[in-house]
Amino acid sequence: MTKLKGVISHHEREIPELSADRELTVEYLKAAMASLDNPDDRAAGLLALRTVAEAYGGLALVSQKPV
Secondary structure, three states: OOOOOOOOOHHHHHHHHHHHOHHHHHHHHHHHHHHHOOOOOHHHHHHHHHHHHHHOOOHHHHOOOOO
């Protein structure tokens, strides 16, 4: 698969946006948690949680951060 010059994936764009905007992250987490209740949306919710963890340094770092 060839990559177009100057084009980034949605995921690559989400990471810096989430790490820079705490309010956006809170709303993103709310949507992720809501989707975990629906079996059809559960995979998307888990991916969203993983994205937030990645934006904040990975699970090991997230687990050590104070609330």
